[in-house]
Amino acid sequence: MSEIRKLNLRELRDYIEIVTNAYPGIMKPSTEMKEETLKRFIERQTNDDTLDYYGLFRNNKLIGGMRLHFHRMNLFSKIIPVGGVGLVAIDLLHKKEKGAKELIEFFMKIFLEKGVNMVLLYPFRPDFYKKMGFGYGPKMHQYRIRPESFPKGHGKLHLRFLGSEDKEKVNECYTRIAKGTNGLFLKTTAELDGMFSNLENRMIGFDDGKKIKGYLLFSFEKRSQTNFVFNDLVIKEFIYDSPEALLEMSTFLHSQTDQVDRIVWNTQEENVHFLIDDPRNGSDNLLPSVYHESNISGVGLMYRIIDTRGIFKDLKDHNFNSITAKVKVEITDTMLPQNDGELILHFTEGWVRVLENGDYDVEISLDVSDFSSLLMGVVTFKELYQFGKAKLSNPTYLNTVNSLFFTTEKPKCISAF
Structure with a gap:
């Protein structure tokens, strides 16, 4: 039985041992470095309200952990709260036991409970996180x-x-x-x-x-x-x-x-x-x-929408290029059942309303990972459609849907976490 909870100050030392083995390229195994790292972790766990260290326990033993970040991000001129995760580490003796998956699931759950609609991370393997619904951000x-x-x-x-x-x-x-x-x-x-x-x-x-x-x-x-x-x-x-x-x-x-x-x-x-x-x-x-x-x-930073309806509420004051259209969006999200499904978007001269039911002109279908990249402006709908990553019920609406989500403001991020 697994338990994930915030680490107390004593447990941070054990977490550092796991991190040292998980990241040998950046963590030297010297006593001096471990003590300096511990001092920094204790300071931040105690006094920094923008992050927390969490641990994964099985049979009351710490086998992994992560660092959660509480950020504020500009999304098309509105500052919204977003969640971040870093320093995901699993004990070498417990690799390939789905510990990382449990941590990421918990990470998303925590921010859903806080009413946050988008989370981000820097991937150690982009393909791993793509399968978990994270979409590619802009290239560096x-x-x-x-x-x-x-x-x-x-x-x-x-x-x-x-x-x-x-x-x-x-x-x-x-x-x-x-x-x-x-x-x-x-x-x-x-x-x-x-x-x-x-x-x-x-x-x-x-x-x-x-x-x-x-x-x-x-x-x-x-x-x-x-x-x-x-x-x-x-x-x-x-x-x-x-x-x-x-x-x-x-x-x-x-x-x-x-x-x-x-x-x-x-x-x-x-x-x-x-x-x-x-x-x-x-x-x-x-x-x-x-x-x-x-x-x-x-390829680095990856975005993930964890509440599709919520993110459109965040964007209620954003104009989607003055387009008028009624679009049914079908999102595939295999990790968050509550985010898997469809919603109706009515755009009137660019202003959006989210409906549970209603009429629509065209239906689009895509994975939450690609939808996250699309909404952020990293990739166009036309590109996703041509790559076979997005489906469109009526191809005559391709330019309309493309224009809805098109932006000249591709996202930028210089924050490391």
Whole structure:
């Protein structure tokens, strides 16, 4: 018989042993690291109201655990609560016993009880979580750019280094931009503090004298053990609310040529090659016939709607592109029976009403994973239909349904959890 509950402070030590074995690539088995980790876990379990550590017990023995996160996310200009899960770990002796599945089921149950309609996670295996109803989020693109490829403006008049005394101004800048950017989370206190407490971090900001209008959070990374001047500059956050702020920070990056070999930029911006002079990443790889490798990309953050009716209530003030149509939506959700089934959506000039019953013009059918990606704006309905992932009762409505869910605002997320 399994039990899942919040871990007490004594049990955190056992959880750390499980985590150390589950994540050997990031967790060193040294006593010193385990004690530092324990100290951090106790502090956050005690004082951070945006997360909790939970454990999976069988026969009163801890065999796994996870960390639950309570976030607030911009969904098409409305800030909604969302749930996150991280550090899912199972004891090595209890692998392949469906422990991870139990934890994820409990994770969704917890947030359903709190009235949260969407949850997110970073997958250790995307295919595993896709089968559990999580849909793919936007890809992350890694560019490796020569400093001189960044545009050089007329100067760096408004730039200065930022320190902990600027924390509130930085948060005001980020929050202002997050409220206008689909998918971004508001920063937690711990996340904000970590930006300034990490001694490897540097931060410059565009300060117009009244407020911070952009900032660049970065660190340096050695490229060689024998050549101390051979370094990369790694961008961790690049936030700006105007072309002027972007250009001055770009000028800063341009000026690092003598100290930096490549600027590593992990971003969900797909068109960085329009900003920089030379998009090549230094690999010298060519794709047929002559396409120069500019970046590598990866699938990461995944979204899952756990209450379809609830998410449309969240979106009652969102206009679905001024479309008028009556659509029956059939969602397949094998893990949450209460979310499996159909609902009627009446769109009138883009405004939606959710009905239990009613007439409809067209019916669409798809898995909750793909519907989650569709609703977030990651993928279009037309793409899902062409891939055979969505069904449509009347193909003449393809463009109408596609337009309903189409957005130019693909989601972005820079928060790690």
